[in-house]
Amino acid sequence: MTTFAYVGCRTSTWRGARGKGIEVFRITDSGVWHHLQRIESVQENPSWLTLDSERKRLYALHGDGDRVAIYDRDENTGLLTLISDQTTGPRHPNPALDPKRRNNPVGSALTPDNTVLLIANHEGGNIAALTIDPNGLDAPSHLAYVEGRPQDDAPSLSRPHEIVFAPSSAYFAVPMQGRPAGNGIDMVCLYHWNGIQSELSDEVQLAEGSWPRHVDFHPSGQWLYGVSELSSTVSVFAVDLTQGKLTLIQSLSALPEGYTMRSDASEIEVHPSGRFLYAANRGHDSIAVFAIDAQNGALEPIGWVPCGGKTPRFTTLSPDGTQFYSANEDSDTIQVFNVDLSSGMLMKTDIVIEAASPTCICFA
Numbered sequence: 001m002t003t004f005a006y007v008g009c010r011t012s013t014w015r016g017a018r019g020k021g022i023e024v025f026r027i028t029d030s031g032v033w034h035h036l037q038r039i040e041s042v043q044e045n046p047s048w049l050t051l052d053s054e055r056k057r058l059y060a061l062h063g064d065g066d067r068v069a070i071y072d073r074d075e076n077t078g079l080l081t082l083i084s085d086q087t088t089g090p091r092h093p094n095p096a097l098d099p100k101r102r103n104n105p106v107g108s109a110l111t112p113d114n115t116v117l118l119i120a121n122h123e124g125g126n127i128a129a130l131t132i133d134p135n136g137l138d139a140p141s142h143l144a145y146v147e148g149r150p151q152d153d154a155p156s157l158s159r160p161h162e163i164v165f166a167p168s169s170a171y172f173a174v175p176m177q178g179r180p181a182g183n184g185i186d187m188v189c190l191y192h193w194n195g196i197q198s199e200l201s202d203e204v205q206l207a208e209g210s211w212p213r214h215v216d217f218h219p220s221g222q223w224l225y226g227v228s229e230l231s232s233t234v235s236v237f238a239v240d241l242t243q244g245k246l247t248l249i250q251s252l253s254a255l256p257e258g259y260t261m262r263s264d265a266s267e268i269e270v271h272p273s274g275r276f277l278y279a280a281n282r283g284h285d286s287i288a289v290f291a292i293d294a295q296n297g298a299l300e301p302i303g304w305v306p307c308g309g310k311t312p313r314f315t316t317l318s319p320d321g322t323q324f325y326s327a328n329e330d331s332d333t334i335q336v337f338n339v340d341l342s343s344g345m346l347m348k349t350d351i352v353i354e355a356a357s358p359t360c361i362c363f364a
Helices: none
Strands: 003-009 022-027 033-039 046-051 057-062 067-073 080-087 105-110 116-121 126-133 142-145 171-177 187-193 198-205 212-217 223-228 233-240 245-253 264-270 276-282 286-292 299-306 312-317 323-328 333-339 346-354 358-363
Touching: 033 080, 046 105, 057 105, 142 198, 171 198, 171 223, 187 212, 187 233, 187 245, 198 245, 212 264, 223 264, 223 276, 233 264, 245 299, 264 312, 276 299, 276 312, 286 312, 299 346, 312 358, 323 358, 333 358
Parallel strands: 003 046, 046 358
Antiparallel strands: 003 022, 003 358, 022 033, 046 057, 057 067, 067 080, 105 116, 116 126, 126 142, 171 187, 171 212, 187 198, 212 223, 223 233, 233 245, 264 276, 276 286, 286 299, 312 323, 323 333, 333 346
């Protein structure tokens, strides 16, 4: 079976990007990536990509923009064809927001029945629900706004940064950043999708200024793992999907002891086996590897592996967990690692893919 890879890249001069759009690759059985297509996006920075469960459609969010593009995917060739594009919603009215960022949609996920695309509008301060139709997507039917601390002069907002559904569940987790503009709150929230809109179920506030960024569920659904950008911390939450509750049970550094230079954490993944966890560090330019306790979900550091480039903005695992990919934004490369399935450690391979300013990878 042929595997295709889709790489979203930043393109804007304002971000200092060098990318040209969405890059499409075919991956051979020996692991070599062959470039097939480049899609110049409908707006700058097609920086987050989501494939539907049947791998027939690809949805591209435009960071610092306000559009989502919908592409048809040819199952045989892997090539993409633009169907349409749609707004991700209105601007937030807070006057302190940077106009260059517009809505800044940064994460999306399909609802369990694959009928609605949920979008985290970072600068919009909301989770937008867009119904899927044959021509693409309808305009947002519901916006779940995320408030910050009260302000006298303007509506406040906290900034959602990702949407991740729990396994086989209508509950999803969203890390929220409490940036100063908008007087936001740093927290991780648990929502329930009721078929029409997103309902807040629980929230856990984290240290002010930590900026929770990404999350991932354990395959069992018992635990949620989050990484905070500015504090470079990994948080472990116990999850009760019967009651829709989160409980913080552990917090530890994503960086090795004694490291004092600037570093911003970016990404986090749980291995499909549920035995290991990976967190990426931009600055230290490493992947932190942790062992997961099978009894209580707690983490124990195993080691740190150089990411093979500069600024690992996005990382992901192959579905079978045998390979790990680091999209190194500032070295314009994707480094491929083999995963030692007994220890969880990453072993650098000779496979390095050239992709300018890569920020997201998905496979079909």
